[in-house]
Amino acid sequence: MLTYEKHILSNGLRILVHHDETTPMAAVNVLYDVGARDEHPDRTGFAHLFEHLMFEGSVNVSRFDYQLQHAGGENNAFTTNDITNYYSTLPAQNLETAFWLESDRMLGLAFSEEKLATQKNVVIEEYRQSYLNQPYGDAWLLMRPLVYHVHPYRWATIGKNIEHIQNASLQEVRDFFTTFYHPANAILSVAGHVDPQKVFDLAEKWFGGIMPGNGYLRQLPSEPPQHEERKMKVERDVPQHQIYMAFHVCGRLHPDYHATDLLSDILSNGESARLPARLVHHHKAFSEINAYITGNLDPGLFVIAGKPHNEVDEQEAEDMLWQETQALIADPVSKRELQKVKNRIEATHTFAESNVLSKAMNLAYYELQGDAGLYNRQIDAYARVTAGDLQRTATGTFRRENASVLHYGRPARP
């Protein structure tokens, strides 16, 4: 049970605090309700480029990292399709330093052409390092537009292509800041050896004077239902074929979300799960295989990705994946198998509560979904899922016309 106190400043900033005496540290998390889904289709990769610029100095602080490290802290950030999240951990007695730094960059950034140019280079190198220079690195750059035709999940957080990053202008950076980086569009959470009332006072002191900003009304086009199976095939210099299958599923707040998540656990959470047990260990057809849901706020994906051994026919390998999904429709999972995945959820949840940073992140992320208390209701929500729910959800999900399949393969032999 993650206990917390909540307070809202008059400018709209939401604050959540968890008190934990067993650690000398404090974690400070600032979540901005903006992700790659909020980008213009011709300026993709922008939310993530902007995340880099948040470390390049603000109105009154020229070196964010230096100041935080000076207080014994460490920090980082990440951007997803839904959110941009900044976090620090530092000795609890230096908590105020994090408030000073985070509030100053919410107040305003010290933009310059030079800093923008350098961070564009850094992000372009990141693009090359993580997506273009890795085996299978561009698979999701290919998959997203195959699966999504309309919704902005059709591009990755790094962006559709390098030109979008190269073309970003300083004025666009300014506008992005004005639209998304203000108190009413942010959630501040703190976990660790801290007194909640003192945290609220510090928040008032450092964030209270920041103007609320104009409301941003998110109006994203929803993805229309898919009506036929989509297929794609590419050849790359990789030693082994990989098959990616993606099915449209519900978003996080949908009543079927937990059942969908448990279906992915039945397939691949742990070595005893069906895909590794049957296709890797028993049939020895795949060397590696995985199933997961993307867990997005808007309707996301159920993904199965696996590498068949080179002597296995690619189509037969794909058929095996289909068989496993159809088995979930044909027969209810046993009591024991269902209990097994629920036990694993409970354990994962408990392990996460031993870490101040993950506690702070979870409070902010569930508050974004409407209520930080949702976090504590997750185990129950999973516990209520029945074998019937799984079968019904599988039936709705694992349909040919709801599938997109990418064969990412080796060059054909001459």
Added chain:
Amino acid sequence: MPNRKQPPPINIVSDIPFIKPKGVEMDNGLPVYFLEGGIEEFVKVELVFFAGSYMQVRPLVSHATSNLLRTGTIRKNREEINELLDYYSAFLQLEAQKDIVSISIHVLNKHLEPALQLLSDMVRNPVFPEDEMRSFLKNQQQLHLINQKKVQHLARTYFNELVYGEQHPYGYRLKPEDFECVERSDLQQFHHNWFYPGNGFCIISGRMPPKIEKTIATYFGDKGWKNIDTGKPPVYHLLTSGGRKVNLSVPVAMQSAIRIGKQLFNRTHPAYHRLKITNTLLGGYFGSRLMQNVRQEKGYTYGIASNIISLLRSGYFFISTQVSADVLQPALEEIYKELKDLRHKPASKDELGSLKNFLYGSFLRSLDGPSAQGERFKELLVFGLDFSHHDDYLKTLKSITADDIMATAADYLNEDGMMEVVAGR
């Protein structure tokens, strides 16, 4: 409005909340340590044996032996083991390193008993089924082939070979055919030789359930688990020459991976702590000179870092990064310039102060929670050190000066003796 030009006061405390382990020797000689802490009802149980790749007579034997513990015992087959592990949500990690293997589970206290029973069976009575071994090695071979496509992986493996030599287990670079040369009897022999109570230790960290000592004694402490005399570990000659370069051409690569470094020493060396601090200034954190120069000023890379690695019988230093082919030469020049500056350009009061505070906070972070404390304590045990090692670190951190750092750089990090590997275009 607060005065935003004025940073809030900071306070770097000197009180480190060490959890003092309680040590107990089992009847069979296995040393067991309990680190009590945390709120949540779970523990981590970790068994460590000095059975890393250094001990093996054939490539991959240590790795395969530890990973195949979960594929069959005299009582249960792979399927049964995996089902029980998952049902009791015991998160098992099997990790073979250069010097040790680590076998650990995270498990909720309510499932501890069945999980330990299973763990004990895996560690003590594995049977290494032939088909499981072949299947594991085949999958690992596939992974190996994929890794060969990654420039950073190539740079790492060729660098280790350059530093330690191809004959030394610290430097040996795996070949695809190695995955076909392992015999089942190699694993049985290796397990027999090195997985016994007197050749390792056990650490339990977390919120202890009642009678935990007795539970551990039941599954791991009895005399039925025998010690054996396998004699001394093998002795390998360490290479001492330096200053060589390797260029690996990967024409299709979009970036080149760079690795520059040299053989040094491990954490038992008297100069280890000042080397660690010097290394951090150079490339050990975001505020480091390499990161600030090569990424933040020049924009040549997404990231650059320097590291020091402690092995039981040696240690080494390296800088690693990935850059585009068109900036390879300027990036190399900046790296060598920073190495040179490290012994000529004193750290300013600001730079040194910030470095010290960061390292202090980082030390505190590395001890946050019983499981993290267990990790630190494991390092001490592996190297035969005690808590005075941490005291020495904190003392060094407090007293080290800009001159000390330059002297350390001059003693150990002169660019003349460095090995260099570039993999890419």
